[in-house]
Amino acid sequence: MILIHCPYCDEKRPEIEFANAGQAHIARPLDPSGQSDADWETYLFIRANPRGRHHERWRHIHGCGRFFNAVRDTVTDKFETTYKAGEPRR
Amino acid sequence: MSGFRLETGGRIDRSQPVRFDFDGKTYQGFAGDSLASALLANGVMLFGRSFKYHRPRGLVAAGSEEPNALISVNRGPGRFTPNLRATGVEIHDGLIATSQNRWPSLAMDFGAINDRLGMFFPAGFYNKTFMWPRSFWDRVYEPAIRKMAGLGDAPTTEDPDVYASTYAHCDLLIIGAGPAGIDAALGFMDTNKRIVLIDEQDELGGGALADPALWPWLERSVKALTDAPNVTILTRTTAFGYYHDNFIGAVQRLTDHLPDVTDAPREKLWRIRAGEVVLAQGAIERPLVFDGNDTPGVMLSSAAKVYANRYGVAVGKALALMASHDSGWHDVFALAKAGVGISVIIDVRESVDSALILEASRLGITVYLNHGVVGVNGRHNVSSIDICDYGDQRVSRIDCDALLMAGGWTPSVHLWSHSKGSLKWRDDLGAYVPDVPNENVHCVGGCSGDWDFGTGAIIDMLPTPKDQSRIKAFVDFQNDVTAKDIMLAVREGFRSIEHIKRYTTNGMATDQGKTSNLNGLQIASSALNKPVTDIGLTSFRPPYTPQTFGALAGHAKGALFQPTRTTNIDDWAQAHGAVFELVAQWRRARYFPHSGEDMHAAVNRECVAVRSSVGIFDASTLGKIEVVGPDAAEFLNRMYTNPWKALEPGRCRYGLLLKEDGFITDDGVSARLAPDRFHLTTTTGGAARVLNMMEDYLQTEWPDLDVWLTSTTEQYAVIALQGPNARKVLEPLLEGIDLSAEAFPHMAIREGRICGIETRLFRVSFTGELGFEINVPTAYGRAVWEQLMAQGAQYGITPYGTEAMHVLRAEKGFIIVGQDTDGTVTPFDAGLDWAVGKKKPDFVGKRSMARSDIVALGRKQLVGLLTDDPNLVLEEGAQIVADPKQPIPMTMIGHVTSSYWSETLGRSIAMALVAGGHDMTGNTLHIPMPGKTHTAKVSGVVFYDPEGARLHV
Structure with a gap:
């Protein structure tokens, strides 16, 4: 069971306290109604599936409840870093 | 000849005889014996029948790598454990063990006919032979093969044992308590590290237990470690898996070795998080591959040493050794010292260390160098062996009653590999050893390839002048894989060891190839004429040895498998005969049958009571979220489809929640208590999902909004009081709330007191009748419920369950999200476009x-269905077709989502999702069901009181 560092609690806790919440840094468009079909499709459905470094969101759902961002290697399953929501991409 | 107990020696307690049963016969051993050693001491050499050929098999090893001696232990009803290794079962008085995979008996097994037919059972035999006819596989071939092949019987009754589990944390976890593991523990004992030392055997020592010269050291070391306050010692504990971030799973066997079955936990699962791990798993001796190497009496030389020195058992009276490695020589010298008769050493090598020759000569042992065993005689036990002089290819026969094999050593890198540490090949060892770690771990002793057993020749199999196609030289004893099978796989074009493994099943038995992987790899490498490192290495995966489901499940079984959530009113429902159903972990009353009533009758009665007088319903399971803050209305306005900003405090609104893809995900009635405070409700099953979704938007998309979300689902008991007499029942119990229609209209909320308890009183209806939902602090739920029951008695107040609730809401065309929608239904599809704020610039899903595909024509839309036969209730899930005469397969245009008998309407009603359904009103559709195709007319979904007159009273 992986240990994940919650950037809000500043503690490494077992993975069962967390829930994955999909790819990170996909901002909801400010004006969805102004989006073209293609842009909206990209926002809704198109996700990266990298071999290696992956930016993803996690929620400390059984802890502080906060969503945060993480960089995880999809090959080794190791977390490179975690950081608070809203911070720049690492 | 066969095994016997030596006069002296061993760590057994000869003053404590132990009586046990094997295959119905009683034997005697001593305290400290394994089942294997005790049977061996009684001259038992035959332990089981092989997997495929039903060949007689004896012990190969003395430890957990044993591939052959799988037995079952019966400790009473439900306490039957198959496939235990006899080498790891400690005997105790009354132990009942049986052999497996034989019929009618171990000595006379009809299945052994497979052995005679062996040439017809090569690798891939089943795949090639049982292909046709396809329909025979499930009914004929597989059951027959499963009966013939196989391991022990699965137990058929529930396991009555208790299994414990625990978490542990330590700075240093040492796995394996042989000399290397003990040394590691001693080395760190005087630090302030918290150390856990675990070993699968019943006492610490590992290999040292078979080396009397080390016993004084062992005793001192164990005492020192036992006395050290920072060292936790776990024996009879198998570290079965090594997971991420130094998380190790281990099972401790607590009671199987004790004579009496008690209520104490049988096993304990340890989940250990370690700062640092030291692996000291040791190494496993490798068998040699030659014709007849599976005959009982052929075993590893190191095992013979363990039986002699640890258990005081000789495996025979006249032993021979077949070696390619020095360690076998040292083993037989130790055996000679222990009083075991050893007459012959055969070694494939042309020369060995002269000191070995000298010692053999001193002990009177005949040595054959550059020789190899090419045949083993005797069926149930070795009687003689044929050896070949590799110089002149002459074969001669030597009498012996046991043959030891010394083929070198394989480091136990299982746990290292679980942890994703890399391996490197060492030519000198002919083995993979740990290379680069992936966790904070290192290996010591045998499992790192570090040992002082001397050197050896690395060979794939012993050369033989015999026809390769006519010999049975086993590689994987447990899965009956021969060298011939692996060579066949290569001839048939398999190139990667991963494929060869799966085709031949080499290494795929319960022992995961502990004794066979490296031999299989070498044979494949030779056959392919490629270096071992070019054909890959199969993966080791947990568990290291098979573990019980009981240990892994621990307490999580029966009622504790998953929590059952109950409301404060649940006890009352139970006491009043409710029939329950599980809804999203909640136990909910489904209906309350009177005596003699079936569900149908009870639900009819409950529905009629609500429509004609008053019913009472436990709605506590409704999801509830308190939304608070200056931006609360703005937040809900963005989340829900309908407008919220103009909602006045004291009023309620039906909220429809979409996912961003435009499909309905939840709904519920919510109330505005104050400008900055809302009481949201969600579906019972959607509560957690909705809160998570709202938190997601709030935290990550709109962090500027000042809003707080709090789950209040379990803070309130909710009692729905529904029916024309609801107001009359409620009124006398209320303080501070004017119930009149003018003061308290439909879809409003008031705060006050009921029975003296603070309440949030909703005037809402999921039945179409005048209705209220009374929210009180959870602990008061039952008390208020009982007061309402008393107050309502004069009106015949009737408790109703979820089934009547479903019928009542369906009569009104109210959807259940997840029943009438399935994640592909839009508000328009569901006929809920009235709930969508068209003027809102944005909301989730807008x-x-x-x-394009959501505005397209022909989407499945929610409609009502009225069957032409009013007494027929369609099956929910039934498919719908437009033309019943079309050829099969028919085009299905939709399905029935809800279907009930409506006692109120005196006929059946149904809802369905039908392609283009909104334009089909009045059309006849066809619903094929078992036995008959039924017809129904499309209608609106509101079957009862379409004007809503009954609500506004």
């Missing part, structure tokens, strides 16, 4: 409602 943009998607303009997606």
Whole structure:
């Protein structure tokens, strides 16, 4: 069971306290109604599936409840870093 | 000849005889014996029948790598454990063990005919032979093969044992308590590290237990470690898996070795998080591959040493050794010292260390160098062996009653590999050893390839002048894989060891190839004429040895498998005969049958009571979220489809929640208590999902909004009081709330007191009748419920369950999200476009409602169905077709989502999702069901009181 560092609690806790919440840094468009079909499709459905470094969101759902961002290697399953929501991409 | 107990020696307690049963016969051993050693001491050499050929098999090893001696232990009803290794079972008085995979008996097994037919059972035999006819596989071939092949019987009754589990944390976890592991523990004992030392055997020592010269050291070391306050010692504990971030799973066997079955936990699962791990798993001796190497009496030389020195058992009276490695020589010298008769050493090598020759000569042992065993005689036990002089290819026969094999050593890198540490090949060892770690771990002793057993020749199999196609030289004893099978796989074109493994099943038995992987790899490498490192290495995966389901499940079984959530009113429902159903972990009353009533009758009665007088319903399971803050209305306005900002405090609104893809995900009635405070309700099953979704938007998309979300589902008991007499029942119990229609209209909320308890009183209805939902602090739920029951008695107040609730809401065309919607239904599809704020610039899912496939024609839309036969209730899930005469397969245009008998209407009603359904009103559709195709007319979904007159009273 992986240990994940919650950037809000500043503690490494077992993975069962967390829930994955999909790819990170996909901002909801400010004006969805102004989006073209293609842009909206990209926002809704198109996700990266990298071999290696992956930016993803996690929620400390059984802890502080906060969503945060993480960089995880999809090959080794190791977390490179975690950081608070809203911070720049690492 | 066969095994016997030596006069002296061993760590057994000869003053404590132990009586046990094997295959119905009683034997005697001593305290400290394994089942294997005790049977061996009684001259038992035959332990089981092989997997495929039913060949007689004896012990190969003395430890957990044993591939052959799988037995079952019966400790009473439900306490039957198959496939235990006899080498790891400690005997105790009354132990009942049986052999496996034989019929009618171990000595006379009809299945052994497979052995005679062996040439017809090569690798891939089943795949090639049982292909046709396809329909025979499930009914004929597989059951027959499963009966013939196989391991022990699965137990058929529930396991009555208790299994414990625990978490542990330590700075240093040492796995394996042989000399290397003990040394590691001693080395760190005087630090302040918290150390856990675990070993699968019943006492510490590992290999040292078979080396009397080390016993004084062992005793001192164990005492020192036992006395050290920072060292936790776990024996009879198998570290079965090594997971991420130094998380190790281990099972401790607590009671199987004790004579009496008690209520004490049988096993304990340890989940250990370690700062640092030291692996000291040791190494496993490798068998040699030659014709007849599976005959009982052929075993590893190191095992013979363990039986002699640890258990005081000789495996025979006249032993021979077949070696390619020095360690076998040292083993037989130790055996000679222990009083075991050893007459012959055969070694494939042309020369060995002269000191070995000298010692053999001193002990009177005949040595054959550059020789190899090419045949083993005797069926149930070795009687003689044929050896070949590799110089002149002459074969001669030597009498012996046991043959030891010394083929070198394989480091136990299982746990290292679980942890994803890399391996490197060492030519000198002919083995993979740990290379680069992936966790904070290192290996010591045998499992790192570090040992002082001397050197050896690395060979794939012993050369033989015999026809290769006519010999049975086993590689994997447990899965009956021969060298011939692996060579066949290569001839048939398999190149990667991963494929060869799966085709031949080499290494795929319960022992995961502990004794066979490296031999299989070498044979494949030779056959392919490629270096071992070019054909790959199969993966080791947990568990290291098989573990019980009981240990892994621990307490999580029966009622504790998953929590059952109950409301404060649940006890009352139980006491009043409710029939329950599980809804999203909640136990909910489904109906309250009177004596003699079936569900149908009870639900009819409950529905009629609500429509004609008053019913009472436990709605506590409704999801509830308190939304608070200056931006609360703005937040809900963005989340829900309908407008919220103008909602006045004291009023309620039906909220429809979409996902961003435009499909309905939840709904519920919510109330505005104050400008900055809302009481949201969600579906019972959607509560957690909705809160998570709202938190997601709030935290990550709109962090500027000042809003707080709090789950209050379990803070309130909710009692729905529904029916024309609801107001009359409620009124006398209320303080501070004017119930009149003018003061308290439909879809409003008031705060006050009921029975003296603070309440949030909703005037809402999921039945179409005048209705209230009374929210009180959870602990008061039952008390208020009972007061309402008393107050309502004069009106015949009737408790109703979820089934009547479903019927009542369906009569009104109210949807259940997840029943009448399935994640592909838009508000328009569901006929809920009235709940969508058309003027709102944005809300979650709005943009998607303009997606091309969502505005396209022909989407499945929610409609009502009235069967032409009013007494027929359609099956929920039944498919719908437009033309019943079309050829099969028919085009299905939709399905029935809800279907009930409506006692109120005196006929059946149904809802369905039908392609283009909104334009089909009045059309006849066809619903094929078992036995008959039924017809129904499309209608609106509101079957009862379409004007809503009954609500506004």
